Amino acid sequence: MQLADSRCCFCSRTVVLQAEATACARCKSVAHIDCLQDAGNSCPACHTAWLNIADVVAYSKRCPSCGAVTSAARLSSCSKCGGQTAWDSYTDYLAAQRKFHRLGVGKAVGGSFALLAAALFAALAVAVLIGHKDLAKTSDEIGRDLADMAGRFMVSFVLFGVAGTSAYLGVRQLTKALPLLRFV
Numbered sequence: 001m002q003l004a005d006s007r008c009c010f011c012s013r014t015v016v017l018q019a020e021a022t023a024c025a026r027c028k029s030v031a032h033i034d035c036l037q038d039a040g041n042s043c044p045a046c047h048t049a050w051l052n053i054a055d056v057v058a059y060s061k062r063c064p065s066c067g068a069v070t071s072a073a074r075l076s077s078c079s080k081c082g083g084q085t086a087w088d089s090y091t092d093y094l095a096a097q098r099k100f101h102r103l104g105v106g107k108a109v110g111g112s113f114a115l116l117a118a119a120l121f122a123a124l125a126v127a128v129l130i131g132h133k134d135l136a137k138t139s140d141e142i143g144r145d146l147a148d149m150a151g152r153f154m155v156s157f158v159l160f161g162v163a164g165t166s167a168y169l170g171v172r173q174l175t176k177a178l179p180l181l182r183f184v
């Protein structure tokens with residue numbers, strides 16, 4: 001949780017450094033550590049003993065963006081890609097996990113469809129390219145045949161382009177889906 005630039009719930013002054021403040025795990029009030037100690041470690045909003053947010057932070061075992069196993073050092077973001085790996089509470093973590101799994105399923109389905117479409121377009125491109133052609137007999141027919149071939153090449157070229165783009169998008173979706181689905 002971002003503490004700098006928040007207002008201290010005791011002295012109402014702005015927190016400058018993350019290290020000089022702490023937050024209440026129950027109500028997310030922010031306080032200077034010094035102010036909190038002076039007030040006897042009790043939250044003015046919750047009227048109970050101060051529960052430090054850092055003590056209830058939930059860390060994931062994997063990064064939702066790149067899938068890397070998170071370090072034992074318990075960092076709030078992935079050391080490889082900067083993805084979020086810490087949540088203010090276990091409940092927040094569980095909500096994030098549900099969201100990531102749902103996103104992952106969506107991307108996996110989308111990616112699979114894109115790959116399927118790519119295969120269909122590629123097959124179509126091949127079919128257009130090798131489509132049946134009559135044996136040319138006269139020079140007229142040879143000319144027509146060549147024009148026909150050029151047309152086929154153009155069409156199959158476009159179809160291959162669509163297939164390639166679709167395959168690229170599909171693979172990209174699936175690559176994103178994997179760490180989301182494996183998120184714990």
Ligand SMILES: [Zn+2]
Nearest residue numbers: 008011032035
């Ligand atoms: Zn203060």
Ligand SMILES: [Zn+2]
Nearest residue numbers: 024027043046
């Ligand atoms: Zn509180």
Ligand SMILES: [Zn+2]
Nearest residue numbers: 063066078081
């Ligand atoms: Zn990462």
